[in-house]
Structure formats: structure tokens, C-alpha cells
Amino acid sequence: MTTGPATRTQVLGEDEIRRALTRIAHEILESGHGADQLVLLGIPHRGVPLAHRLGELIRAAETRDGAPAPTLDELVGSLDITMHRDDLRSRPTRAPGPTRIPRGGIDGKIVVLVDDVLYSGRTIRAALDALAAVGRPAAVRLAVLVDRGHRELPIRADHVGKNLPTSRSERVSVTLRETDGADAVVIHRPAAPTTREEQQA
Numbered sequence: 001m002t003t004g005p006a007t008r009t010q011v012l013g014e015d016e017i018r019r020a021l022t023r024i025a026h027e028i029l030e031s032g033h034g035a036d037q038l039v040l041l042g043i044p045h046r047g048v049p050l051a052h053r054l055g056e057l058i059r060a061a062e063t064r065d066g067a068p069a070p071t072l073d074e075l076v077g078s079l080d081i082t083m084h085r086d087d088l089r090s091r092p093t094r095a096p097g098p099t100r101i102p103r104g105g106i107d108g109k110i111v112v113l114v115d116d117v118l119y120s121g122r123t124i125r126a127a128l129d130a131l132a133a134v135g136r137p138a139a140v141r142l143a144v145l146v147d148r149g150h151r152e153l154p155i156r157a158d159h160v161g162k163n164l165p166t167s168r169s170e171r172v173s174v175t176l177r178e179t180d181g182a183d184a185v186v187i188h189r190p191a192a193p194t195t196r197e198e199q200q201a
Contacts, residue, residue, distance in 0.1 A: 010186050084130045114144075
């Protein structure tokens with residue numbers, strides 16, 4: 001028995017990602033909180049550009065409605081979780097990334113954590129620990145571009161661009177134009193075993 005070729009399937013492209021983020025931005029505003037009450041914190045690496053895109057969409061929506069919109073510097077930041085991860089012993093070479101809290105801090109604000117893929121939930125648990133070290137928000141929400149399931153912790157996203165059922169053997173990769181040159185969400189499936197009969201068919 002041998003293995004067939006691995007496969008990759010693109011499930012979201014540039015247009016689909018743009019529509020998903022637009023919907024998430026409107027959902028965040030429709031939750032009853034104006035942009036002046038919000039702080040969007042992207043989780044490095046790809047959560048950061050996603051948070052900036054959401055911030056731009058939220059500012060545009062607020063401006064259309066006539067409300068004064070905060071600047072991106074006041075609305076969007078980044079939250080490094082490196083030292084709060086539970087896999088540091090097995091992967092000790094991780095380099096810390098930047099944490100940048102917007103002007104005005106997070107105390108009393110509605111903080112929206114932003115990430116690209118929600119999987120086991122361990123990244124978000126680490127983000128909550130990191131967040132507790134920098135302030136006390138009024139509430140914390142979670143926005144992700146893709147939720148692929150297989151949670152290991154009781155964590156649920158409030159805003160999801162795409163629910164994407166997967167098997168544990170599959171891998172989901174997100175590329176963004178800011179970090180990778182193009183927008184896409186791709187499922188990578190491992191090579192499947194093939195029998196001699198299948199090879200000869």
C-alpha cells in the first residue's frame with residue numbers, strides 16, 4: 001500500500017474574506033457598543049492585520065452614521081501571548097512579539113481579541129492571561145476569521161467569519177496580503193493511502 005498525493009483546497013479567497021470581515025465589523029457594532037468603547041487587540045501574527053482591517057471597517061461605518069470615530073491608534077493594538085503559552089517547554093525558542101495597547105488603555109473598555117484560526121482554544125486562553133496583565137476591561141469578546149472546531153478548552157468565538165469543519169489530520173492555513181502577499185484560507189489534507197488495485201484502476 002502506498003499513499004496518494006496530498007491535496008489543498010482553497011475555501012476562502014480575497015472577496016470572501018473581505019465580506020466575512022465586513023460582516024464581523026457590523027456584528028461588533030450591532031452588539032450595542034460604539035467605536036469609542038471598543039479596543040481591538042490582534043494576536044500575532046495574522047490576528048494583527050485582521051484587527052487593523054476590522055478597525056478600518058468599524059471607523060468607516062461610524063463615520064457614515066455621523067458618529068465621531070476614534071483613530072486607528074486609539075482603536076487597534078496587538079497582544080503578544082508568548083510568555084503565557086502552555087507549550088513553552090516543548091517549544092522554548094519562540095520569540096516574543098510586540099504588545100501595543102491603544103492610547104487610553106483597556107480599563108472599562110470592550111476588548112475584542114482578534115485571531116485568524118480558532119482551534120483548540122489554547123491560544124485564546126493564553127491571550128486572556130496576557131490581557132489580565134495589562135488591564136481590566138469591562139468585557140472581552142473574540143472574533144476569528146475561521147473556526148475549525150476541535151476545542152480542548154471551553155472557549156467560543158463571538159464573531160466568526162467561517163465555520164469550517166475539519167478533521168484533526170487536516171491543516172488550515174490563512175494567508176493575508178499584509179504578511180503573505182495574498183488573501184486565502186486553504187485546507188491541506190494529508191496523502192491518503194492507496195491500494196494496488198486503486199493504482200491500477
